[in-house]
Amino acid sequence: MAKVTRRRLSRGHKFEVSATNTEGHVFPELEDMAGEFTGGRISRDQMETPDGIFHVFLHMPWLDADYIYPQVGTAPVGSGPGTEDSNYGIPFILPPLREDFSYTTDDDGQKSMVLDEGVPIPILESISFGFDTRSEPALIAGRYYGGTPPAVTTAAGMLDYQFPPEFEIRLSLVSRQPRYFVDSYTNTQPSPDDLRPTGEVWSATLTSEAFSAYGLRDNPILFKDINRAIDPSLTYVWVIRAEGLLDLVGNLQYALVSVTADLRFRIELQSPVQDLSSAQNRPTIVQASPSVTITAPGIGPPNPPILADGAAGIQTGIDNIDDVFAAKLGGGFGRHGEGSLDRVLSDYGCYDVIAVPLFNARLNGGIDANDVATEPYSGAATDPLFDRRRVVLTHPFVLHRAILAWNWQLWTAGAPQPTAIPTKATFQVDVGVGIGAGLRSDSGIVYDDIATHTMTNPRTPATWETRLIDKIAIKRTLPTRTGTDWDLELHELRIVGTTVAGVSFQDQGERVYMGQTWTPLGARENIGTAAAPYTPGAPNCAGAEQFIEVRMKIQDSAATIAGEVVSGYGGHWVYLIGRKYLTR
Amino acid sequence: MAREVTKEQFADGTTIDGDRIDRAMQETVDRFNAVRKGDLANRFLKSTLAMGWQPRINASAGTDFPFLDCTNDSAASAPVRYENESRVKGIQAPGLTPGGASTSRYIGCTIPVRFPSPVIVDDVVMMLNVEHLSAAGRVYTNGFTYGSSPPKGFTSTDSVEDLSLVLQVDSPLMPEDQRLADKVFAYHRVQLLRDKFWQVDPGTPPANDMTLADGTAFSTVSGVYYRAKDLAIPLPAGARLRIHLVLPKYPAVTVSGWGTDPITMQTYDLNVCILEEVA
Secondary structure, eight states: OOSOOOOOOOTTOOOOOOSSSSSSSSHHHHHHHHHHHHHTOBOGGGBSSOEEEEEEEEEEEEEEGGGSOOOSTTOOTTOSTTTGGGEEEEEEEOOOOGGGOOEEEOTTSOEEEOOOTTSOOOEEEEEEEEEEOTTSSSEEEOTTTTSOTTSOOSOTTOEESOOOTTOEEEEEEEEEOOGGGSOTTTOSSOOGGGGSOOEEEEEEEEETHHHHOSSOOOSSEEEOOOOEEOOTTSEEEEEEEOGGGOOTTTOOOEEEEEEEEEEEEEEEOBOOHHHHHHOBTOOOOOOOOOOOOOOOOOSSTTSOSOOSSSTTOHHHHHHHHHHHHHTOBBOSBOTTOOBOTTBOBSOOEEEEEEEEEESOOBTTBSEETTTGGGSTTOSSTTSOEEEEEEEEOOSOEEEEEEEEEEEOOOOOOSSSOOOBOOOOTTEEEEEEEEEEEOTTOSSOOEEEEEEEEEEEOTTOHHHHOTTEEEEEOOSSSOOBOSSSOOSEEEEEOEESSSOBTTSSSSOBOOOEEEOOOOGGGOOOOOEEOSSTTOOEEOOSSTTOOOEEEEEEEEEETTOOOTTBEEEOTTOEEEEEEEEEEOBO | OOOSSOSOOOOTTSOOOHHHHHHHHHHHHHHHHSBOGGGBSOOEEEEEEEEEEOOOOTTOSOOOTTOEESBOOOOSBOOSSOSOSBOSTTOOOTTOOTTOSTTSEEEEEEEEEEOSSOEEEEEEEEEEEEOOTTOTTOSOOOOOBBOSSOOTTOOTTSBOOOOEEEEEEOOSSSTTOGGGOEEEEEEOSOOGGGSBSOSSOOOSSOTBOOSSOOTTTTOSOEEEEEEEOOOOEEEOTTOEEEEEEEEEEOSSTTSBTTTTOGGGSSEEEEEEEEEEEOO
16 A cells, blocks of 8 residues: 545534544544555655656767778678668667566577566657767768778868768667577577567657758757657667768768767666665665654544544644655665665665766777777787776665677778678687775775676687677678677676576676765675675775776787777677666 | 645634545645655656767877867868857866967867756766876876976976866757857866875775776776766756867977877766756
């Protein structure tokens, strides 16, 4: 029960006060309300605003004309500009949080996610899309302006006000069923068509008028009131198709700079009870609900049948309910993990996604075997490549899963053009997510591992696809490998800690709380170490974590062969999916 | 005395009748069963907009993307007119004049985003990361100090104060005229070394590094860590927000730690934390 019902006091009806306060007038309702407050059971069903908001925010430093491959000449019929080779895709998935995640497996080995009515469904509300044109009605000249990729010219960054009026950008959000949920007996060798998106959730085309007018342009443009339900069991790909960036006739090659897409979702608020009882690294949770007392008048003479004032008066009872509203209904956490000492809400948690980009600003868009020795931190083809991002923890966040979007998308590069996936078994990718503390302190920087993943030998599923969710073909021309080709992948990282089965696509450690707490709440539960068997231990950050750090290392200790892709155009993403809380 | 859930008041010595009781209870139950947004003590949810990138190596042949010139005074094809000769407000730094010599420029990374509903900008975080001084093979080496030929009034060991971080909201009436944009957040002319990751060198490597250790290449985080929190900057529905990070581009490497290829002197992390109401 969250809502209350009441018996009407109709004209001529005798006012009743029952001995149990279940059948009478006025006081049963007031006691029900008091009980809901005291029990902290005010739910989303009785809120006028029962939904929270989360974003999938995607910022790419640039998208140049070389993202289209192949471009000219010997390209197979049906490929090149004007086809799916003009697609640029960023995949993601929005699976339910742990307590809502379950699937069934039928006799054919096909898994199906169970999505009952209790599973919150994200609703895509709006999309903001924009890029930098230096606040002018112009396009930005790319690295190849005046020439033909991959020959770099010197005009990059210049304004071009006279770009072709037929220039347009097509945006779309497409979906497909992940490989994880595909029958593993009858479909072990998919064709590329089996790996392509099958549904379009939303699309729009921006024509040149959006960027070319003086006085009013649609950049950034906002598409709102989309209101499309998102299936938590599907993979989604955000696709940008800007084939006008490439001009093989006039050689007017453009670039989209600071390409920014903000996908805004609405989703039902949820109860976070299991976060508070199970999360690794959780602080001392201090919460309390108010004591709201309703005193009914006594039954029968000499008690009067009705009182206005006094302990058992109607006014007093309503006042006690009113006091809770006047003090505002508590629920949620402050910046430093302070719970509500007057918590009456049960649903004060909300789905959240933090999208973290990696290897997204490479000199040549992507990295091929020829580039490795000249990348940052590298001096030889066998050296490791590193990248890392930091995200400050401003409010408490409980990580439920971390998902890697790995990218093999081809681009037009110098000779030899990369066209294949690495052949060598020594090619290895390591991803790590940690929390850190010590910024601006005198005590040093410390970290705790949160999630890790290692993939080796991309042509061998047994070592590369150990935690695979999906593989997706988004372009027409795909990097070749043995058998079927694709260019995007989703993998699930392994959260540290003792294995909890059945809460995610792959075995996982328990969810992880992160966020700074102040001293009284600072005592933390243990956290698993990164290396198997993930033995729990006291966290190094000790309740002082200030930031999330995501690292990626790519290395082929035997050197990737020329003509092979090391890192796809525009880089990769790690999605940190979890729960945030109402705050003030 | 109840004020929130019902206006009916009952007191000894006044009338109390069924209609009034019924109305009071109906109002109370209605309010309880449809809790308003304003009834919630905490009605906001945070979202973190995470941006960041690792630029090319210093002096490598390449573009400045995602940085672009902040002054619009030349073009690959002639415009009817320049609509915004200066696209970011208040970025002037010592020794640099916008629109000056071609080698003296301001270059800005502008990240545009638009929100359908009101939001509150709560935190703005900027990290300019370099490797620890003791690390071998440092790639990103900005010391954030002026050099042997500093601008007038500075010495070679002074912290630079020439970077700008600006959040501008386009005017709702003249959205393309950046002179009319509302500058809702500004970080100008601040000594960058005032905002370091640490004041006392914590040493390297970190005391407890991640398992995916960076080795000597990354080691302990160093550089500039700036965080403005509890900002409470309200943005109206439909606001077009532009996040500008502006670097100085000096004509000589001796002016400051930015060198002449400033985008390559550090890696970048930008976070903007927004608060939104429940819906």
